[in-house]
Amino acid sequence: MQDVLKKKSMEKRILAPRDSRETIGNINVPNPRMVCRNVNVYYDDKQAIRNVSIDIGSNEVLAMIGPSGCGKSTFLRCLNRMNDTIESCRVNGQIFFDGSNIYDPSVDVVPLRAQIGMVFQKPNPFPKSIYENVSWAPIIHGLVETKADADEIVETSLHKAGLWDEVKDRLGQPGTGLSGGQQQRLCIARAIAVSPEVILMDEPCSALDPIATAKIEDLIDELREQYTIVIVTHSMQQASRVSQRTAFFHLGDLIEVGSTGTVFTKPSHQLTEDYITGRYG
Amino acid sequence: MSSQKEQRPVAGNRGYIRQKKERTIDIVSRRLAQRYRKEKRFKLYGLFSIILSTVFLAVLLTSIVSNGYSAFFQTYIKLDVTLESTMLDRENLGKSDFQGIIKQSITKLYPEVADRKSKRELYALFSSGAAFQLRETVMKNPGLVGKTIPYWVPADDDVDMLMKGHSKRGVPENERRLDDRQLGWIDKLVDQNRIEKKFNVTFFTAGDSREPELAGIWGAVKGSFFTLLVTLALSFPIGIAAAVYLEEFAPKNLATDFIEVNINNLAAVPSIVFGLLGLAVFLNFFGMPRSTSLVGGLVLMLMTLPTIIIASRAALKAVPPSIREAALGVGSSKMQMVSNHVLPLALPGMLTGTIIGMAQALGETAPLLMIGMVAFIVDIPGGFTDPAAVMPVQIYLWADSPERAFLERTSAAIMVLLAFLIMMNAVAVIMRRRFEKRW
Numbered sequence: 001m002q003d004v005l006k007k008k009s010m011e012k013r014i015l016a017p018r019d020s021r022e023t024i025g026n027i028n029v030p031n032p033r034m035v036c037r038n039v040n041v042y043y044d045d046k047q048a049i050r051n052v053s054i055d056i057g058s059n060e061v062l063a064m065i066g067p068s069g070c071g072k073s074t075f076l077r078c079l080n081r082m083n084d085t086i087e088s089c090r091v092n093g094q095i096f097f098d099g100s101n102i103y104d105p106s107v108d109v110v111p112l113r114a115q116i117g118m119v120f121q122k123p124n125p126f127p128k129s130i131y132e133n134v135s136w137a138p139i140i141h142g143l144v145e146t147k148a149d150a151d152e153i154v155e156t157s158l159h160k161a162g163l164w165d166e167v168k169d170r171l172g173q174p175g176t177g178l179s180g181g182q183q184q185r186l187c188i189a190r191a192i193a194v195s196p197e198v199i200l201m202d203e204p205c206s207a208l209d210p211i212a213t214a215k216i217e218d219l220i221d222e223l224r225e226q227y228t229i230v231i232v233t234h235s236m237q238q239a240s241r242v243s244q245r246t247a248f249f250h251l252g253d254l255i256e257v258g259s260t261g262t263v264f265t266k267p268s269h270q271l272t273e274d275y276i277t278g279r280y281g
Numbered sequence: 282m283s284s285q286k287e288q289r290p291v292a293g294n295r296g297y298i299r300q301k302k303e304r305t306i307d308i309v310s311r312r313l314a315q316r317y318r319k320e321k322r323f324k325l326y327g328l329f330s331i332i333l334s335t336v337f338l339a340v341l342l343t344s345i346v347s348n349g350y351s352a353f354f355q356t357y358i359k360l361d362v363t364l365e366s367t368m369l370d371r372e373n374l375g376k377s378d379f380q381g382i383i384k385q386s387i388t389k390l391y392p393e394v395a396d397r398k399s400k401r402e403l404y405a406l407f408s409s410g411a412a413f414q415l416r417e418t419v420m421k422n423p424g425l426v427g428k429t430i431p432y433w434v435p436a437d438d439d440v441d442m443l444m445k446g447h448s449k450r451g452v453p454e455n456e457r458r459l460d461d462r463q464l465g466w467i468d469k470l471v472d473q474n475r476i477e478k479k480f481n482v483t484f485f486t487a488g489d490s491r492e493p494e495l496a497g498i499w500g501a502v503k504g505s506f507f508t509l510l511v512t513l514a515l516s517f518p519i520g521i522a523a524a525v526y527l528e529e530f531a532p533k534n535l536a537t538d539f540i541e542v543n544i545n546n547l548a549a550v551p552s553i554v555f556g557l558l559g560l561a562v563f564l565n566f567f568g569m570p571r572s573t574s575l576v577g578g579l580v581l582m583l584m585t586l587p588t589i590i591i592a593s594r595a596a597l598k599a600v601p602p603s604i605r606e607a608a609l610g611v612g613s614s615k616m617q618m619v620s621n622h623v624l625p626l627a628l629p630g631m632l633t634g635t636i637i638g639m640a641q642a643l644g645e646t647a648p649l650l651m652i653g654m655v656a657f658i659v660d661i662p663g664g665f666t667d668p669a670a671v672m673p674v675q676i677y678l679w680a681d682s683p684e685r686a687f688l689e690r691t692s693a694a695i696m697v698l699l700a701f702l703i704m705m706n707a708v709a710v711i712m713r714r715r716f717e718k719r720w
Contacts, residue, residue, distance in 0.1 A: 126608070
């Protein structure tokens, strides 16, 4: 059926009807960094994610869009098992990272999260100094042995996050004293300090002003060279600016996935078209 | 990303508003005065309750201070003590008859008093502790032997009360503690400037005594100190460990729910029950020494644990989840998250809970009665296993004593207890400040 719809949409751009819940578009990418298959998430009895399968390519920015409550944040939090912290949350399905299923009981979340970093919606620096914010994770993972190592990691991470010039003279001051945009970049610096392979970003700019947002978007573009980035966003402009692929979620289903250009200019599903043209959201 | 709602024509809504004759501002202003009246009334209630509690506190403090301040002074009588070398054995000073020396000095002042009965009445004006004090003075300074020195001895509590005006001369002789003859002797002392009120050092350095003028609070202060040290050393780490485990690590199931309910219930259990528990477990089962700070501290630990656990759990709950997520998000283990980020943020709240628990423990009497800390203990405790009294028990014992002089000492002891409490709180506040400064 998928193929039929695809063919149709290519011919006359006939959109899949609103009640179609099948994923449209190619979920596969060559050389994927993470592979998700048939992921279901439940909060108690309520199903939040239904049978989502998608690949996340290396060095790509995958944007996940969709109306509020569609499950995109839930799905993002599955990718580094942050959902484990929620008592009522149950996940089944498979998410492969480095060839092993991260939901396998033998997998330890500590090294997993060291490889799959996360940036949250609200900037949440530790109530400690800027220096400690960045250096803490490398220290607990034993990535640094000397003070000089830590200094270097702090400097390079802050450089990568574009924050170094603004804070280099006050590394000892509390991270919570920075502006919202700076705090979020500090959180990004904290995430990249352990050199993860994937960075998950949960609406990283929703609490920021346009200038801070622009800075973070530029940063995401630069980070793509080294990291795989999955970003949840409410702003379609942001998705179209920063991402190579876009996944559209609706009420727990992955409705459509494709290259960002295609999804935004030639969507194949009625719901996607409605959403990106602003008919609901 | 304009929504469908905005695109919907809103003319209907406008029509509805236009139909209403009154403007919103009219409706609002009509009720405004009433709303402000309500607010004003509420503020008045609050102000009233604050004034009321302040008045009560003032009355309480005034009554304690006005009753108790005189205990900080004690009447002393000057004697000319002749330390005759015939009465003192230089080799064995401690065994000498100091009682006799004191009595000799007294009779020298009143040569007219001759018969046994009168002499006994005369000696009663002086504290029975005078001889012990003299002994100590001489032992410390053996060079005094053979000299005559002016020596201030504490007056008996009846004299003290008379000099402080607590017992009146006007009442009939048979209702007085001192008869007319004794009053005459006292007047003679006054005439000779031999009687004087001095700062009551004894009150701050001595243990309990049957004689009010020799009784002091220091034994109880040290007892309380040792007891609370045991309580703090045990209940703070145990309470915090329990709270952290229950809040951060324990699985949420029936068993932990059951434990939680029981901890909350324990906080409401009458304290004397903990005393019974201590009696049964620590004294009878483990055979620990009774009346000691160690057992008192253990019993009070049982009592303060629920308070500390509940406060600590509340403090842990108040740590924003974003901090936990941030820590877990960079791959920290739960232990690292708790010890590096959650605990420092929760510590001020935990300290508050601890100080509330310790303040409770400091003022607790009932459970200590059960483990024998109500005993009459004269010695000043030197350690955790020495028999000891604590301040509230000391207050209780003195309040129970018939002598008028113990009344003012009761109030004075309460003042010392409050000072102790304020000091403890001050330390806690300073510590909390220090931890809070770490943002």
